[in-house]
Amino acid sequence: MKQKQKRYEMCFTGSGGQGVILCSTILAEAAFLAGKMVAQSQSYGPQARGGLCRAELIIDEERIIYPKVTSAGFLLALTQASLDRLRIGMAEDALIIIDSSMHEPDDPGSCSVAALPILQTASETVGKIMTANIVAVGAVNALLGIAPDDLLEQAVLMRVPRGTEQVNLLALNEGRKMGAAAHSMIYP
Numbered sequence: 001m002k003q004k005q006k007r008y009e010m011c012f013t014g015s016g017g018q019g020v021i022l023c024s025t026i027l028a029e030a031a032f033l034a035g036k037m038v039a040q041s042q043s044y045g046p047q048a049r050g051g052l053c054r055a056e057l058i059i060d061e062e063r064i065i066y067p068k069v070t071s072a073g074f075l076l077a078l079t080q081a082s083l084d085r086l087r088i089g090m091a092e093d094a095l096i097i098i099d100s101s102m103h104e105p106d107d108p109g110s111c112s113v114a115a116l117p118i119l120q121t122a123s124e125t126v127g128k129i130m131t132a133n134i135v136a137v138g139a140v141n142a143l144l145g146i147a148p149d150d151l152l153e154q155a156v157l158m159r160v161p162r163g164t165e166q167v168n169l170l171a172l173n174e175g176r177k178m179g180a181a182a183h184s185m186i187y188p
Contacts, residue, residue: 007060008144009069009091012136014078016053019133022159023076024055026137030147030155031059039067052082059146074144076136077102078118095186097140114182121174131171134160138175143183149176 010027014020021042028040042055056069071091077083080102090096092110100115116139122132134156141152153172160168 006062008058008074008146009072010057010059010074010076011069011072012055012057012076013082013085014053014076015082016051018053018078019130020053020076020078020136021055023133023136023140024057026134026152026155026159027140027146028057028059029158030141030152033151033154034147036061036147037064039064041067052079052085054082074140076140078132078136095143097136097143112186114186116178116182118175118178121178122171125174126167126171128167128171131168134168134171135175135178138172138177139179139182140175142176142179143186 010024012020012024024040024042028038031038037060039058040055043053058064058067058069073091073094075090075094075096077096077098083098083102083105090111094111096108096111096113098104098113098115099119100117101119102115104113104115118135118139119129119132122135123129126135137152137156141147153169156168156172157165
């Protein structure tokens, strides 16, 4: 089994409105609650909805000197355009998580690529496509072990709109199950 890292440099990308920035924010807050140092940044394309958006997250057990990702060891991509555009600059042994509706990269190099049914799970199992980002949060945390489950739940509940707590906890749990199942395939 792969040993837990002390430092993560991560990129989250998709289309504006998919919640990838909230996904990175929740993971940053969960890591902070777990006593880790975090630096999170974000950018949007020319339009907020439908345009390319990207968030970067650094998690470390030590002080973060430079707050920008220089060699991402993890990428979550929820659209084909964002994957095609942003997988350049990845670390050699990076983990790339894509939605299963996308085409895997023709030449991933030494990166590991896992296609997970994030959007389908949000739409069909949870019943709300808008929870795809929370499904992704659960899967990412199950794969990388960023924060304990109770702190991850606390971070989710701090950020989701009042009245949506139960559906978002369902989405988080479905993502956890998905990530746990994928973990054994990625890290044999």
